[in-house]
Amino acid sequence: MPNYGRTKLACYLGFITQAIAANFAPLLFLKFHNDYGISLGNIALISTVYFFMQLLVDLFCAKFVDKIGYRVSIVISEVCSAAGLIGLAFLPDLLPDAFAGILISVSVYAVGCGLIEVLVSPIIEACPFENKEATMSLLHSFYCWGCVGTIVISTLFFSLFGMDSWRWLTLIWALVPAVNIFNFATCPIVPIVEDGKGMGIRQLGKKPLFWAAICLMVCAGASELAMAQWASAYAEAALGLSKALGDLLGPCMFAVTMGISRVIYGKYGEKLKLTWFMLGSGALCVVCYLLASLSSNPVIGLIGCVLCGFSVGIMWPGTISISSKKFPAGGTSMFALLAMAGDLGGSIGPAFVGRVTQFAGDDIRAGMGVGLIFPIVLIIMLMIISKASVKTESDRQ
Numbered sequence: 001m002p003n004y005g006r007t008k009l010a011c012y013l014g015f016i017t018q019a020i021a022a023n024f025a026p027l028l029f030l031k032f033h034n035d036y037g038i039s040l041g042n043i044a045l046i047s048t049v050y051f052f053m054q055l056l057v058d059l060f061c062a063k064f065v066d067k068i069g070y071r072v073s074i075v076i077s078e079v080c081s082a083a084g085l086i087g088l089a090f091l092p093d094l095l096p097d098a099f100a101g102i103l104i105s106v107s108v109y110a111v112g113c114g115l116i117e118v119l120v121s122p123i124i125e126a127c128p129f130e131n132k133e134a135t136m137s138l139l140h141s142f143y144c145w146g147c148v149g150t151i152v153i154s155t156l157f158f159s160l161f162g163m164d165s166w167r168w169l170t171l172i173w174a175l176v177p178a179v180n181i182f183n184f185a186t187c188p189i190v191p192i193v194e195d196g197k198g199m200g201i202r203q204l205g206k207k208p209l210f211w212a213a214i215c216l217m218v219c220a221g222a223s224e225l226a227m228a229q230w231a232s233a234y235a236e237a238a239l240g241l242s243k244a245l246g247d248l249l250g251p252c253m254f255a256v257t258m259g260i261s262r263v264i265y266g267k268y269g270e271k272l273k274l275t276w277f278m279l280g281s282g283a284l285c286v287v288c289y290l291l292a293s294l295s296s297n298p299v300i301g302l303i304g305c306v307l308c309g310f311s312v313g314i315m316w317p318g319t320i321s322i323s324s325k326k327f328p329a330g331g332t333s334m335f336a337l338l339a340m341a342g343d344l345g346g347s348i349g350p351a352f353v354g355r356v357t358q359f360a361g362d363d364i365r366a367g368m369g370v371g372l373i374f375p376i377v378l379i380i381m382l383m384i385i386s387k388a389s390v391k392t393e394s395d396r397q
Contacts, residue, residue: 285375
């Protein structure tokens with residue numbers, strides 16, 4: 001009997017790897033700026049390159065993963081993640097241009113993270129677990145705990161050993177994907193659909209309900225990242241906190257509440273209706289954006305930011321679960337396109353809020369107010385999908 005618990009462990013560590021890669025380098029941005037003389041404009045490009053590479057990998061996966069195979073692809077993801085983090089510790093000092101060294105390293109581990117994002121969910125979906133919606137939600141909670149762990153452990157490490165020891169910490173973080181190479185190489189992996197029977201991009205594109213799911217995923221990514229990326233700045237600007245305290249009270253607490261939401265559904269999912277849980281979460285998300293944008297009390301505004309993590313927690317894994325039920329033959333193409341839509345939303349959301357904030361004279365509350373559009377559209381998409389589900393069930397009867 002295959003031990004799918006080992007598969008689950010490997011997937012958990014895969015999402016922790018992704019969390020390390022997404023959150024560690026931003027903690028070093030000012031260090032890079034001061035030590036290597038990299039302009040803040042170029043520093044901002046690091047995150048852009050990271051997300052752009054993930055988008056390219058999402059597109060690549062839709063075409064080629066089925067030909068390469070899931071096991072080979074997921075092992076490559078961990079190899080790239082480990083190699084990129086190791087490169088980050090050495091390449092900036094070895095190459096004539098430190099910025100080039102950073103970008104090369106980030107690009108390499110972004111390839112690994114893009115593969116993780118696309119492949120881990122279908123690997124879990126294909127395993128014979130009883131309540132797959134709850135299992136999916138619990139899986140995605142490990143990204144949240146990875147974010148919290150990366151921020152808290154890195155902050156403690158730097159306070160004990162100083163920022164100059166960042167290269168050692170980078171190598172320590174690289175051990176997570178390095179160990180997980182063995183886990184993915186040896187754990188049981190089941191194909192999500194039989195060879196040649198998965199839906200292609202064109203087939204999925206002909207399904208109106210799939211486009212609703214894509215819109216839902218874009219709004220899920222935008223609602224999550226627009227608040228998460230600006231939570232630290234909000235804590236600093238509204239409450240006058242230090243950068244370290246702003247990170248802990250802003251994005252760190254956001255990740256904690258998001259993880260709690262996913263664990264709750266992971267534990268009690270079989271007793272809860274997914275669509276209603278997502279609709280309730282969407283309504284809470286609207287309230288959170290209203291608190292962050294309209295409250296004159298900065299503490300209440302920060303509470304809105306933190307609770308927003310809980311409200312968006314179910315959106316990403318929930319959309320994957322709904323799509324898997326609606327399109328059981330969706331295969332790799334479906335998971336890749338959903339991941340691409342989420343990443344696209346994650347790129348659009350923070351940029352949109354930031355641009356509006358700038359036009360409003362650096363008033364971050366104005367940016368949050370306009371960001372309200374994402375959870376509103378998300379609720380509309382959920383209602384469309386829910387209505388279509390009810391119609392399908394009545395047609396069957």
